[in-house]
Amino acid sequence: MAPSIGGAMAEFCSDGLAFSPTAKARVAELLGRYPRKQGALIPVLWLAQEEFGWLSPAVLDLVAAELGLSKSAVLATAMFYTMLYKQPHGRYHVQICTNVSCYLLGADDLVRVAVDALGIQPGETSEDGLFTLEAVQCLCACERAPTLQVNKKDYFRVTPAQFQQLLTQLQEEGLRLGPSVGWPGADNCQGALAEAGHA
Amino acid sequence: MPEKRLLLRSHLGVDFTRLDNYLNHGGFAMWKRALELGPDGITAEVKASGLRGRGGAGFPTGTKWGFLPKDGRPRYLVVNADEGEPGTFKDRYFLEEDPFRQLEGILISAYAIGAHICYIYIRGEYWNSKAVTEDAVAQMYRAGWLGRNIQGSGFDLDVYVHSGAGAYICGEETALIESIEGKPGMPRLKPPFPANYGVFGYPTIVNNTETLAAVPVILEMGGAAWCDLGSPKNGGTKLVGVSGHVKNPGLFEVPMGTPMREIIYDLGGGILDDKEILAIIPGGSSCPFLTKDEIDVPMDFDGLKAVGSMLGTACITVIAEGTDLIGVMGRVAKFYQHESCGQCTPCRQGTGWLHAIVQKLDAGAAGEEAIDLLVDACNGIDGNTICAHGEAAAWPIRSICKKFRPQLEAAIRQRAAAAA
Numbered sequence: 093m094a095p096s097i098g099g100a101m102a103e104f105c106s107d108g109l110a111f112s113p114t115a116k117a118r119v120a121e122l123l124g125r126y127p128r129k130q131g132a133l134i135p136v137l138w139l140a141q142e143e144f145g146w147l148s149p150a151v152l153d154l155v156a157a158e159l160g161l162s163k164s165a166v167l168a169t170a171m172f173y174t175m176l177y178k179q180p181h182g183r184y185h186v187q188i189c190t191n192v193s194c195y196l197l198g199a200d201d202l203v204r205v206a207v208d209a210l211g212i213q214p215g216e217t218s219e220d221g222l223f224t225l226e227a228v229q230c231l232c233a234c235e236r237a238p239t240l241q242v243n244k245k246d247y248f249r250v251t252p253a254q255f256q257q258l259l260t261q262l263q264e265e266g267l268r269l270g271p272s273v274g275w276p277g278a279d280n281c282q283g284a285l286a287e288a289g290h291a
Numbered sequence: 292m293p294e295k296r297l298l299l300r301s302h303l304g305v306d307f308t309r310l311d312n313y314l315n316h317g318g319f320a321m322w323k324r325a326l327e328l329g330p331d332g333i334t335a336e337v338k339a340s341g342l343r344g345r346g347g348a349g350f351p352t353g354t355k356w357g358f359l360p361k362d363g364r365p366r367y368l369v370v371n372a373d374e375g376e377p378g379t380f381k382d383r384y385f386l387e388e389d390p391f392r393q394l395e396g397i398l399i400s401a402y403a404i405g406a407h408i409c410y411i412y413i414r415g416e417y418w419n420s421k422a423v424t425e426d427a428v429a430q431m432y433r434a435g436w437l438g439r440n441i442q443g444s445g446f447d448l449d450v451y452v453h454s455g456a457g458a459y460i461c462g463e464e465t466a467l468i469e470s471i472e473g474k475p476g477m478p479r480l481k482p483p484f485p486a487n488y489g490v491f492g493y494p495t496i497v498n499n500t501e502t503l504a505a506v507p508v509i510l511e512m513g514g515a516a517w518c519d520l521g522s523p524k525n526g527g528t529k530l531v532g533v534s535g536h537v538k539n540p541g542l543f544e545v546p547m548g549t550p551m552r553e554i555i556y557d558l559g560g561g562i563l564d565d566k567e568i569l570a571i572i573p574g575g576s577s578c579p580f581l582t583k584d585e586i587d588v589p590m591d592f593d594g595l596k597a598v599g600s601m602l603g604t605a606c607i608t609v610i611a612e613g614t615d616l617i618g619v620m621g622r623v624a625k626f627y628q629h630e631s632c633g634q635c636t637p638c639r640q641g642t643g644w645l646h647a648i649v650q651k652l653d654a655g656a657a658g659e660e661a662i663d664l665l666v667d668a669c670n671g672i673d674g675n676t677i678c679a680h681g682e683a684a685a686w687p688i689r690s691i692c693k694k695f696r697p698q699l700e701a702a703i704r705q706r707a708a709a710a711a
């Protein structure tokens with residue numbers, strides 16, 4: 093799928109789109125780990141995503157330039173991996189496991205709770221840029237099903253009531269903090285290493 | 292209690308993410324032993340142990356190490372910690388709770404095969420695993436257990452954690468290698484095998500996390516003694532999981548060859564609400580399903596093969612009577628379609644068909660003939676693809692169609708009745 097709103101972010105950050113000095117140092121360190129520089133590509137794409145929120149075409153170009161790789165090689169790799177975002181994501185990426193073990197223990201009820209609470213379907217992002225909802229594959233904690241993940245944090249043996257409460261909390265927090273890093277129009281396009289996780 | 296715990300030790304309540312605690316419980320004691328044995332001696336012990344790959348395929352580990360060409364090229368060790376097989380949750384234990392066990396195995400194995408660089412490929416979604424393992428690696432560097440001249444031995448090893456980015460197929464070893472090289476995770480044609488042409492074209496050994504974690508225990512007990520713990524040709528102990536409709540889901544460790552029934556009923560606590568079993572997935576959703584009459588099987592590679600399934604990751608999913616198998620099949624079909632890398636037509640198209648047919652069944656828009664169509668599509672995929680992902684989709688679905696036809700037909704009639 094082509095990144096459809098790529099232009100927005102590229103324009104927004106087009107003035108001096110660059111890695112922070114910390115990130116630049118990290119790129120150099122990552123390059124030292126592999127006998128060929130393309131080995132550092134996925135780690136550097138992760139880094140770029142933490143810096144800029146998502147991998148807009150401008151960010152992909154920056155990565156290509158930084159590593160001295162062709163733009164097409166960078167694009168091909170970025171497109172292949174679902175966790176590398178080619179579109180801006182909500183501040184809270186709510187990912188509900190709907191694979192077999194979780195399905196057996198009520199995952200679909202959790203999806204319904206999220207759809208009702210957030211007003212979006214799996215695969216969609218709310219207009220305010222706060223939530224992206226996704227039904228994901230096995231998170232490999234099936235003995236603690238049903239499971240879900242919000243950004244980098246796992247939630248295990250989740251009941252619908254607990255999930256409802258969590259979403260309400262996140263909604264309140266989100267209203268205070270605003271949309272995610274790199275959300276078009278948000279004033280936080282860069283230097284956000286610390287922000288990508290929801291502790 | 293059929294458990295035998297050598298690797299699993301969460302019950303001790305010790306924080307094994309700290310190097311000092313690991314060392315205080317005998318950690319890295321086997322490094323000294325490894326140096327005494329030397330590379331060939333270690334490989335001989337691993338061969339004697341009968342250790343077979345814990346990633347699912349069960350290939351003998353010592354034999355694999357022996358395939359490395361002796362041509363002087365640099366060698367690499369790659370750890371497959373891309374745990375993604377639906378139903379599986381065993382490598383997560385080492386990565387999050389006992390990271391040095393795997394790292395001790397890495398150190399010994401790298402020395403045995405003559406590798407000076409190791410990449411640990413951890414699944415992208417495993418945030419906690421990545422953080423804990425990276426921290427453990429950093430602790431080892433600080434204490435001189437990694438880097439140059441490790442503990443004065445003259446051996447050098449660098450270990451790097453490499454994060455995946457959300458592609459199940461990267462668990463397949465050659466896709467994983469492509470991914471480390473910064474490319475889309477598309478499996479390679481084999482041969483050449485990784486031992487000859489692996490990461491960046493160099494000779495490479497790819498081993499699963501649990502495989503490597505077993506290596507220090509094997510040295511400690513001696514290969515032959517470890518082998519004797521398990522059933523013939525299936526040495527040692529194995530981590531097994533039980534999830535789904537059971538009273539006591541969890542991760543356990545048993546001698547290879549322990550009857551599956553004991554694992555489900557004694558360790559897993561039996562079926563929720565004391566129901567009957569409808570179906571069992573023995574080791575992740577790539578394995579053909581079993582009926583309740585097939586669970587008196589020894590939980591090892593050969594035992595499950597004998598009943599037409601696979602040990603896989605040995606994490607069992609229990610499905611109780613009353614469960615809608617069309618629903619289950621839908622989750623399985625969707626997964627393999629979503630995760631197909633797309634480079635072979637039978638897998639790319641076939642998994643799409645499987646998913647589309649099951650969706651039609653689920654919507655009550657297809658009759659019993661769809662079951663035959665599913666079997667047809669599975670036959671078209673089976674044996675016609677570059678990697679085993681195609682079979683991983685075809686085998687479980689075909690097994691449901693063949694073994695559970697009456698239940699599927701009932702579910703189809705139910706949907707028709709509901710629609711009428």
Ligand SMILES: Cc1cc2nc3c(=O)[nH]c(=O)nc-3n(C[C@H](O)[C@H](O)[C@H](O)COP(=O)(O)O)c2cc1C
Pocket residue numbers: 343344345346347348349350352371372373374375376459460461462463464465497498499500502503678679680683
């Ligand atoms: C579709 C597919 C997915 C796989 N996923 C994994 C995985 O997540 N972890 C793993 O260790 N092996 C996985 N494997 C098996 C690997 O290809 C390989 O056999 C294994 O890493 C070898 O290590 P071992 O000999 O220690 O088991 C997968 C294989 C296929 C075909």
Ligand code: SF4
Pocket residue numbers: 460477478630631632633634635636638639676677678679680681
């Ligand atoms: S079988 Fe499927 S996943 Fe494997 S290489 Fe072919 S298309 Fe890719």
Ligand code: FES
Pocket residue numbers: 189190191192193194195229230231232233234237238239377378379
């Ligand atoms: S099926 Fe949900 S964590 Fe495995």
